[in-house]
Amino acid sequence: MTEPGRRVSYGKAVRGIEAGGPSARASRGPGRRLDPEVEQWLAGAGAAFPRSRSSLIPMLQSAQSGLGYLPGDAMTAIARHLVVSPVVVEGVASFYAQFRFHRPGRHRITVCTGTACYVRGSGKLLDDVQADLGIRSGETTADGAVSLESVSCFGACALAPVVVVDDEVLRQQTGEMVRKLVKDLVSGPPADGSRDEASPTIGRGVPG
């Protein structure tokens, strides 16, 4: 407890802000110019959102789909638009697994490790893919070609083990199949996001 009237010291960074010192202006000051790409997003798609708290998550999603990930400036931009503290935006963004704070690879591979896929060998599948790519789930290859992620159930358990590649749901995958896929992907054009209807149907009687 602090005695009434007594100033609390929050440490160097905050004192800098209180004093209006250089660190304040450089990082969070209201007038600071943001990254031009972020400014461009904000002026376009971003500006269309109503200035209410419930726009927060849709704005984060819009920024991520426009910029590929959420740089700090994007969250600052959203905070300014909604007139809330950047901390509020970051606090919400960090709660949800789909928000990325680093630039992802050109392609994204997601291996499902939910129970229905796990009983059909997705644990080993993920190990194989990790070994092949030389990265762990959550990482991106050094050449920036592929990011590897895992998800716990994709809601397509009849197709287990499920792998999602650039938004396309692939059924009954093996390490071998994913290896070939990665090869084709890396040599092919970048994802264009237009394959959304290509995912297979969960038919009755998917062969066991």
Place this chain on the structure above:
Amino acid sequence: MAYPYTHEREVRVMSRGFGDPASRTVEGWRKLGGYAALEKALEMAPEDVVEEVKASGLRGRGGAGFPAGVKWSFMPRDKQGPHYMLVNADESEPGAFKDRELIRWTPHQVIEGALIAAHAIRAQDVYVYIRGEFFEPALILGRAIEEAYQKGLAGSNILGTGTDIDVTIHLGAGAYICGEETALMNSLEGRRGQPRVKPPFPAASGLFAAPTTINNVETVCSVPHIVTNGGAWYRQWGPEKSPGTKLFNMSGHVVRRGNFELPLGFPMDELIFDVCGGIRNGRKLKAVIPGGSSVPILTADEIQGLACDYESVAEAGSMLGTASMIVMDDQTNMVTQVRRMVEFYAHESCGQCTPCREGTGWLVSILRRIEAGQGTLEDVDTLLGVAKNVTGTTICVLSDSSAAPIVSWINKFPDDIDRLVGGRRAGAGTAAAGTAAAEA
């Protein structure tokens, strides 16, 4: 590949349009009898719609099985401010894949059901909360909503009746816990998806503190058929307390995996051995998780003659939940599967409650140790102790869910424990042990 297989014992009410892309359009959906129920419902007084759904005995398909009509009747009758109708399409429980199919194949069924529900509870807005990973279903539903607006089936003055109801999709962003109804509301409001303490219940204070009803996609999809044909018609299927048909999502080691629509009360052994063609590669059945990964595991013996309805499965010591069954053969390494399930809950804990945040982490550590062959009999007791402490002590039941697979596994598969820790707990493997452990 369109639904190539339909078992002759199926009763296709909600799944009639599955496999036919035409049912994604208003015209196609009308051909299947669609939107007749909406026309009928909008002519009815809201409380009459509620009564019809009450009479059908329809129970919520999102897991808990709460009667839908009763839930609707909790909404205030004199509307003093906005009311909200929420459709829970967050389907993220490992093993569950019914809502995704309902949305992908019959988006208008979802829209029609939601509009009828909204009319019944006097809501002017429907929000469909779809998990973020469902980009394709969301796209299909988005197009269907667009078409419904164009054809005067949604928005203002629906079908010329003077009723205004807007339908909006909200995409989740990767958090299992947002399927919990109050977490979902926080998420819609632009907050971290953390469950709220109840009461107040949503019908009193839900989204934006306004009276709110939330139902699962499948619940909502059952509604148009009930309105068209009447509550008594719906009761031709299923036992007294669990009427109607239900999608059974079958995965794991069965020969035929997929969604099968069957009357509630269908025998579980026939479901697995007849409808799904039994266990693949001629192997034996070891265990079934009957209602998504958060319910207690059943053994091969326990499922013999067990009726798949809410009461019967509960009596057998588990839960029908979403009827998302993960079937495991005799080669399944249960400790690995249990560890993976508990890892999932530990990862998805929203962190508000200490027993859940800390307890799930400890459960995972101990399970990993046992899986690696370094566990002791004492570890097994610790597991049961922690499992007990995370059950019934928290804001929501996610933490209970992490305990269910562990406790049922330890009690029902004493040979596993024997093999792993080289010992047997006193009295393990007997019926009495199950109760003793639950009370320990």
